[in-house]
Amino acid sequence: MTLYRITLRLCSPLATPLKGDTIWGHIAWGIANHEGDEGIGEFLSREKSGDPSLVVSSAFPTGMLCRPIPEPQERTKSGLSAEEYAKIKLNKKLKYLAAADYVSGVAEMSGDEAGSFKAVPVLHNTIDRSSNAVLEGGLYMVQEEWAGTADWDIYVLSSDPAERVQELCEWAFENGYGADASTGKGKILVKNSPEPVEARKTGSVYMALGPFVKESNTIITDLRGDIFIRSGRLGGDFASIVVPYKKTVLLYDAGAVFTSEKRLGYVGKILPNVHMDPRICQSAFTPVIPIA
């Protein structure tokens, strides 16, 4: 499998964060829209087989990667200077690091806070058609995420050729991304064709580039990471069914670090049985790269 880097251009605010499992879900919907039930059925059966053809990372400001979750260290030295304290505080706030430090083929970047999102609450209302006034209970607030930089990278580990990966990414974003896409949010363009990048060849410490679950039968040890709760919402023509939510799952987030003696390209798996409809599944795998 080849690890590709694809740059996306954000042309509007987002209502849904650019996490790997959601991006993968949009790719699956793109296949369903363009290739119908047969195409998506074939794609999903391959992804569930344990030999997936497409594993997608979360998005990072172009040229950057998420910060690895550091190993907890006991503070042995007492009486740190003000500069040393300031450095510890600064390091804790870092969200991204230069991708060139971990994968080759990416131009070196600087600026650790580049591209952070600014959350802005925006009021919306529903108008009573008869009176032209705001409908009773029709005023509501939506949180929008405005990106500080327009270009964001995703990493795709795939056995498909670059042309197919690009096609899938374009299908994923053609109808907008995430919530409120039909009212202007999540306008994303695929800026370039997939560029192969190479992770370092050696190392037993790995970093995850997106959300994942730890499988019980893998040889992952010493896993450190942030976790989050995912209550996925169904899209497309499933969005209007009685229960449009998937069962809640707990995922490790991008930046999780673990060790493995076996060479790995990705971790995690597709989670089945997350909804009463057996066709619906949850992406819980992500590309990983060795970092030490």
Place this chain on the structure above:
Amino acid sequence: MKQIGNKKITGTIVVKTGLHVGAGTDKVEIGGMDNPIIRNPLNREPYIPGSSLKGKMRSLLEWKFDLVEKNAGRVCSCGEPDCKICRVFGAGNTAKTSESAKKRGPSRLIVRDAALTEDWSRQFKEGKTLVEEKSENSLNRITAEANPRPIERVVPGVEFSFEMIYRILDTGDGGKTDGEYFDLVVLEGLRLLQNDYLGGGGTRGNGRIGFKDLKDESNKEIKL
């Protein structure tokens, strides 16, 4: 269900009379504007949210298709597969609509946020005033006591880039119904919007807009 086509309309929205798409005031600032317009929080440029355009089109079309009285002023969300409004604009997930949701499919119309055109964005960066502070006033009919209030508006002449996508889905009819609804609903919605107003204060002169240089995905001119 399969997506068999994507109709894309691009063009320019020209502000004909002062445009006020309100931002809401969730905090009070000393010396701040009471009725501000919505702006990009990063560069302070005004923009028109896709939700304002889509919501207004939907509202005007519900009047045209005689759905207002039937729904007692509420948004039509019958969810019927052939409902022109629910099929094009989408319907909420109520138990009533869930059965027909799969026959109907997802919203066909995607309306993007309209940002300033490149030229007007450059002028804004160079310091040109694109926004005015208009004072409005209501008078006590007996004492003539004034109750003034300022309102922020985008000045006439300013242009925004406009884009909408209309999906054509094959729900068993080869996309025939969606194809028909493009003219019947989407283009009609744009015509109605041009003849009505956008944003607040439309009955007293605000919010008249025009569409300019509308083109489809094959660069062919669209006439409203």
